[in-house]
Amino acid sequence: MADDTFDLIVVGSGGGALTGAALAAKAGLSVVVLEKTDRCGGTSAYSGGACWLPGSAVQQRAGNADSTESAREYLGHLLEAPDKDRVEAFLAHAPELVAELEADPGFEFEWLPFPEYFDAPGRVPMGRSIQPVKIRRDALPEAAAALVRPPVEQDRAGLAGRRTLTGGQALIGRLLALVFRDGGTVRTGHRVAGLLTDGGRVTGVVATVDGASVELHARRGVLLASGGFEGEQSLRTRSGVPGQAAWTMAPAGTNTGEPIQAARSLGADTALLDQGWFCPGPLQPDGRGSFALGVRSGLIVDATGVRYANECLPYDRFGREMAADPSRRVPSWFVFDGREGGRLPAIAMPEGDEAEHLAAGTWVRAGTIGELAAAMGVDGPALAATVDRFNGFAADGVDPDFGRDRDEYDTFFTGGPTLVPLDTPPFTAARFVLSDLGTKGGLVTDAHGRVLRPDGSVIDGLYASGNASASVVGAVYPAPGVPLGTAMVFASLAVRHLSGNV
Ligand SMILES: Cc1cc2nc3c(=O)[nH]c(=O)nc-3n(C[C@H](O)[C@H](O)[C@H](O)COP(=O)(O)OP(=O)(O)OC[C@H]3O[C@@H](n4cnc5c(N)ncnc54)[C@H](O)[C@@H]3O)c2cc1C
Incomplete structure (x- = not known):
């Protein structure tokens, strides 16, 4: 025809x-x-x-x-x-x-x-x-x-x-x-x-x-x-x-x-069939992932409560860090404090509704780091040690573990330091899965x-x-x-x- x-x-x-x-x-x-x-x-x-x-x-x-x-x-x-x-x-x-x-x-x-x-x-x-x-x-x-x-x-x-x-x-x-x-x-x-x-x-x-x-x-x-x-x-x-x-x-x-x-x-x-454009993905209450970049404060830990990378890395590079040890790092937890009124201190597309996240358990919230760790199912002393160490880096303005704050990409989304102490309750942990923008x-x-x-x-x-x-x-x-x-x-x-x- x-x-x-x-x-x-x-x-x-x-x-x-x-x-x-x-x-x-x-x-x-x-x-x-x-x-x-x-x-x-x-x-x-x-x-x-x-x-x-x-x-x-x-x-x-x-x-x-x-x-x-x-x-x-x-x-x-x-x-x-x-x-x-x-x-x-x-x-x-x-x-x-x-x-x-x-x-x-x-x-x-x-x-x-x-x-x-x-x-x-x-x-x-x-x-x-x-x-x-x-x-x-x-x-x-x-x-x-x-x-x-x-x-x-x-x-x-x-x-x-x-x-x-x-x-x-x-x-x-x-x-x-x-x-x-x-x-x-x-x-x-x-x-x-x-x-x-x-x-x-x-x-x-x-x-x-x-x-x-x-x-x-x-x-x-x-x-x-x-x-x-x-x-x-x-x-x-x-x-x-x-x-x-x-x-x-x-x-x-x-x-x-x-x-x-x-x-x-x-x-x-x-x-290249095993490859994608990867990103950390805040898990949504409906089970889907989303796209996060531009971390302004907070830190990301694995299932043992330990940081494993610079959270401000470009998203594909962070996604690849997650993929390097999926049994521990997928899901990860993005732990943040109350300084932004309970909102995720990052750009997330979509972020999802705070109340729905808390109801679904994709986010958990507590008044202390110890209580938060219990809600996350993560070892309390390990998470507390991670937060203490990170807060020390924030006070010094240097992250000797992962070099967060060193690159122009790290500070691009904050316009200032990204090593911000985690000290303002309540504390929230959001589940992050490994998402992608496509294979x-x-x-x-x-x-x-x-x-x-x-x-x-x-x-x-x-x-x-x-x-x-x-x-x-x-x-x-x-x-x-x-x-x-x-x-x-x-x-x-x-x-x-x-x-x-x-
Ligand atoms: C939030 C977000 C921000 C991003 N920002 C950027 C950015 O700024 N710059 C950048 O370069 N990349 C960005 N990306 C990544 C980028 O969008 C994708 O990797 C890229 O657009 C993929 O292009 P594509 O044409 O291959 O696929 P797509 O844009 O997904 O288009 C494929 C189309 O083909 C159709 N299709 C599939 N199968 C069939 C079929 N069998 N028959 C007919 N039609 C079919 C689909 O329905 C779809 O409409 C971003 C991604 C996301 C999610």
Whole structure:
């Protein structure tokens, strides 16, 4: 059917998917975006919208010290066994992509101060991430505005989004507007679970729509930008991804990995399958996890009442500390005092309701550290010793155990010292599990985003980006905005390639 044949089929509707769709539509290709849920944006819509796209005019305009060379140096110190072709393709194309998007009056970025996650050569003070400028919902075409998945707090509560779209909301809203403006088609409720082939070339997809199976055909290619498999426990277990599907930040019902499986059944290679973008996650009364960063006071202990890391570490690094000893550290306890009126002294998305936490036992509260330890089921003298030692560090302004307060990232969210004494009752302990922003192992791709077989040969017509692909940064989370920045760049490179524009 003519209606179901397009130049490009994009599977998924996150930041990478919609970047690819918008650029392809602008280039005059016929494009369809297939999204399995009834809203667009996936985890990208929940995100802060930080994009690590080094070397662009946006950082220059802001007087930021960024450059492609320093980004290369930074990655060079962090990445283990990188695919140099992909890294170079990313570095070369990031500024081009920003210029291409900003050439459109519908798109504008701004620099976002947000320190990079490692003190390594090439790091830029206050980071080099950029974000799409916020936009009012009513400035978007109605069709686009209606499709943007709300922020996580509202989405989980079944509420509508905000009037002004910021961060990931602005990214998804702006990109959707470009897709519609340039004649792209967006179909929600399309769950893609199979790929069509002709003589070894991928020529379309099979999707389930309202329980029925439909085929859609692609003249030039299929881009799998359908997220990872964080929402599918059996795949997580088989692949050895720490944490649980119940604790992931991906929106309910989104990323369960069937497009990755479909590509595997065609012989696609996979890598990094046990990897994710991790974070400490305050356990919610409904059993789900959430995303915490920016600790302002308090400390985190394991099941024996002992600290094991700098609580102010970038979230993926703290998550990896948890994953290093799950039997003791998952769950951990975030112990904090009453100085913020009983609220969690950190940014938590969502934080949850204090009374509901206390009723559910995801938080416990007491007037003394000894009573708190009893409520936590943790050895009282051990917790008391941890708190005493920490309070000594707070008095000295130095944490000889884990170096908290030393890095610009540690103090970024407090604007001052983070070694704050734990001495103001009541004392609260919140259960923290190991959450994630998505898995990041998946299909092996080349510098054009083409999906490869284990022998390095290309599966013609099949491209992947974002968490559906094995990340170009491997097991490391170098800086804010790397998930989105890399997803957007490789989606754009895929579109260039399938357009014959390379
Ligand atoms: C609170 C929060 C803040 C974050 N902040 C940032 C940030 O500032 N910068 C950054 O870079 N990263 C950030 N992240 C991480 C980042 O959002 C994700 O890692 C990234 O957006 C993943 O992009 P993706 O396109 O691969 O997947 P997603 O954005 O999750 O999109 C995948 C989409 O594909 C759809 N889909 C899945 N399977 C199918 C199928 N079979 N058929 C059709 N559709 C399918 C899903 O429903 C979903 O809509 C944040 C994450 C969270 C939770």
